[in-house]
Amino acid sequence: xxxxxxxxxxxxxxxxxxxxxxxxxxxxxxxxxxxxxxxxxxxxxxxxxxxxxxxxxxxxxxxxxxxxxxxxxxxxxxxxxxxxxxxxxxxxxxxxxxxxxxxxxxxxxxxxxxxxxxx
Numbered sequence: 266x267x268x269x270x271x272x273x274x275x276x277x278x279x280x281x282x283x284x285x286x287x288x289x290x291x292x293x294x295x296x297x298x299x300x301x302x303x304x305x306x307x308x309x310x311x312x313x314x315x316x317x318x319x320x321x322x323x324x325x326x327x328x329x330x331x332x333x334x335x336x337x338x339x340x341x342x343x344x345x346x347x348x349x350x351x352x353x354x355x356x357x358x359x360x361x362x363x364x365x366x367x368x369x370x371x372x373x374x375x376x377x378x379x380x381x382x383x384x
Contacts, residue, residue: 274309275307278306278325278332285325292321292324296317
């Protein structure tokens with residue numbers, strides 16, 4: 266049975282890899298394993314060892330803590346929706362961060378106005 270922590274860590278690996286526009290094959294090559302192993306990590310099928318998680322964090326240019334962000338909400342059952350599992354939302358986020366800072370700010374302001382959010 267998959268452990269919720271393994272599933273969460275796997276999702277965080279997949280999301281970060283996707284945000285960087287990196288394939289499973291590319292990540293696997295950087296870490297020195299086969300892409301099938303990355304698939305198993307990303308689904309939570311296999312647990313990621315501490316040393317492998319270190320290597321993955323280096324390849325994805327994040328701190329190890331990144332993979333555990335939001336875990337408390339998952340454990341508490343208060344993680345109502347996983348917006349990062351929505352492919353359209355992920356494409357929007359990736360496109361947003363690909364924009365120059367001044368354009369991102371203007372788009373963000375426009376989105377707030379259109380949504381009625383005063384945030």
